[in-house]
Amino acid sequence: MAYEEFAEVYDRLMTEDIDYEKWYKFIKNIYNEYNVRPYNILEMACGTGNLTKYFAKDYYNISCFDISEDMLSIAYKKLRNYKNVCIRHMNMLDFKFNKKFQSIISICDSINYILDIEDLKKVFKNVYNHLEDKGIFVFDINSYYKLSNIIGNNTFIYDEKDVFYTWENEFQDNIANFYLTFFVYRKGMYERFDEFHQERAYRSDEIIDLLKEIGYKNISVYDGLTFNLSSTKSTRINFVASK
Ligand SMILES: C[S@@+](CC[C@H](N)C(=O)[O-])C[C@H]1O[C@@H](n2cnc3c(N)ncnc32)[C@H](O)[C@@H]1O
Incomplete structure (x- = not known):
């Protein structure tokens, strides 16, 4: 979600x-x-x-x-x-x-x-x-240009303070699917969670x-x-x- x-x-x-x-x-x-x-x-x-x-x-x-x-x-x-x-x-x-x-x-x-x-x-x-x-x-x-050509079928990786995350994308039939994986530093360890987003x-x-x-x-x-x-x-x- x-x-x-x-x-x-x-x-x-x-x-x-x-x-x-x-x-x-x-x-x-x-x-x-x-x-x-x-x-x-x-x-x-x-x-x-x-x-x-x-x-x-x-x-x-x-x-x-x-x-x-x-x-x-x-x-x-x-x-x-x-x-x-x-x-x-x-x-x-x-x-x-x-x-x-x-x-x-x-x-x-x-x-x-x-x-x-x-x-x-x-x-x-x-x-x-x-x-x-x-x-x-x-x-x-x-x-349309951004979702199809820039975000499109690309993967982005970010290393921010206390949050490391990857953003893997695929573009098909006018829909951009975003698979997000976060590692968030909490209480001495990195906790992982995943989200799935879609943009038309x-x-x-x-x-x-x-x-x-x-x-x-x-x-x-x-x-x-x-x-x-x-x-x-x-x-x-x-x-x-x-x-
Ligand atoms: C990229 S965020 C932008 C949030 C905010 N407008 C901002 O500028 O930070 C997209 C937002 O759209 C909301 N959203 C997506 N579909 C929605 C819907 N059908 N009705 C109401 N909110 C929706 C999400 O929950 C999320 O908060």
């Missing part, structure tokens, strides 16, 4: 690589560009709440959810003192809130975890139904078509955390769409 024991070391490994503050500022720049000032935001697949915390500290009303209880329990420790945060255990496929949001966001390739295009359509529809009129949806994906590679055009079919407008597709148009060599692609 994905994001069980990995949750415990997730922040140690991810905060080396991912600049959540930069991501937060990028989303705020998108709001400026699109001339929206959201006061209530929903973050899907929030993981351990690293991005959520930036919004919380800046007094946004932010609701967030994730499918992994292990990830959420870490998010909860980080966010429990913020009265403006609401944390839920839900699935992107069928999440339900009895209110609408001015913005819905999801970062760090969480969308790639939806493996079936019909399911992705359900997610996008559900987001649409939870957006207020003129609300804005911001999300990113690992690009989507082409930008497939996503744009789905968004249009559902009724989204003003769709933009950017390269990484920039306002440059994405290219065939983009590794991370950001989408912005409004209701």
Whole structure:
């Protein structure tokens, strides 16, 4: 399963690589560009709440959810003192809130975890139904190029402080299978655990078509955390769409 024991070391490994503050500022720049000032935001697949915390500290009303209880329990420790945060255990496929949001966001390739295009359509529809009129949806994906050519059929080995891990990948039928093996130093010894993750590679055009079919407008597709148009060599692609 994905994001069980990995949750415990997730922040140690991810905060080396991912600049959540930069991501937060990028989303705020998108709001400026699109001339929206959201006061209530929903973050899907929030993981351990690293991005959520930036919004919380800046007094946004932010609701967030994730499918992994292990990830959420870490998010909860980080966010429990913020009265403006609401944390839920839900699935992107069928999440339900009895209110609408001015913005819905999801970062760090969480969308790639939806493996079936019909399911992705359900997610996008559900987001649409939870957006207020003129609300804005911001999300990113690992690009098709990255999943098929870079991560693809490669193996990566990392030796970090107290965590040694291998990441063996295979790419088949648009799905990247990740076999992760961790050795984590605890109480004088290295303990092993394994996880299996899968990400679906989507082409930008497939996503744009789905968004249009559902009724989204003003769709933009950017390269990484920039306002440059994405290219065939983009590794991370950001989408912005409004209701
Ligand atoms: C790469 S992590 C990103 C987490 C977080 N957004 C971040 O930036 O650190 C992917 C997250 O997606 C969550 N996830 C995967 N499928 C999901 C689903 N169907 N519904 C909700 N969360 C999901 C995982 O549990 C995990 O926390």
